[in-house]
Amino acid sequence: MIAILGAMQEEITPILEMVGEYKTTEYANNKFYEANYKGKDLVIAYSKIGKVNSALTATVMIEKFGARALIFTGVAGALKRGIKIGEILYATSLVQHDLDITAFGHPYGFVPGSKISVQTDAKLNSIAQSVAEQLGITLKSGIIASGDQFVSGEERKSWIERTFDASAVEMEGASVAQVCDALGVPFCILRAISDEAGHKAEFDFDEFMVKSAQTSANFVLKMIERL
Ligand code: ADE
DSSP: OEEEEESSHHHHHHHHHHHOOOEEEEETTEEEEEEEETTEEEEEEEOOSSHHHHHHHHHHHHHTTOOSEEEEEEEEEEOSTTOOTTOEEEEEEEEETTOOOGGGTOOTTOOTTSOSEEEOOHHHHHHHHHHHHHHTOOEEEEEEEEOSSOOOSHHHHHHHHHHHOEEEEESSHHHHHHHHHHHTOOEEEEEEEEEOSSTTHHHHHHHHHHHHHHHHHHHHHHHHHTO
16 A cells, blocks of 8 residues: 655645545545555545644554555745756655754754654655656755745745755655654655745745646656556
C-alpha cells in the first residue's frame, strides 16, 4: 500500500479524478480513499493544513491503512531566487522553522530527543528524477522548511532561507517527515511552487495554487507507475 497525501482538497482532487474508482472510509475526522492505479494499491487523503493535521493523517495512513511508502503532493512558497512559480521541487530534508527553544541555548528547529532535519528517501527521490527526465522538465531540490504559518513577508522569508538554507516553505512536510522517519516508512515530499512567500504571496497563492497542485499531482501519479 502506497500513501498519497496532500494538505488541501485541491491537492488530491486531481489524483482522485485520475484514479477513477475508489472506496471512501471516514476515520479520525478525515476521509481516506483507497484505490488501485495501474496495479498499485493506494490510500489517498488530504490532511487539512498544518503540522498537527498532517502528522495525524500520515500516522493513520501508516498504522491503520498499512502504507509502506508515502508521497506528499502539494504546493509551496519559493524562498531561493531562481525557483519559480509552477516549478516542481523535492525536499532533500525538512526542518520546522517555527520550533523555537533557543531561550535554552538550543538551535532553531531543535528539541532534545529529535533531529533538526529529517532526510527523505533517496530511492523515491531518484524515481522523481527519472520521471522529470521522462517528462523533459526541470526538477529542483532543496531543504524545505515547514511551520504553522503562511509566509507572506520579505523579513520572515529571508530569515527562514538564511537560518535553515531552505529552498521552499510550506506547512506540513517536516511533520510528515518526522512521522515517516519514526515509523520506518520511506517517503518523499514533492511540491510545485505557488508563490514566492514575500509581500502579497497570498495573491499569487490564490491565482496559482490550483494549477500548481495539479502539476504536482500529475507528477506523483507518474512516479506511482514506476514504483
Ligand atoms: N504553501 C504555499 N505557499 C506557502 C507560503 N508562502 N507559506 C507557507 N505555506 C505555503
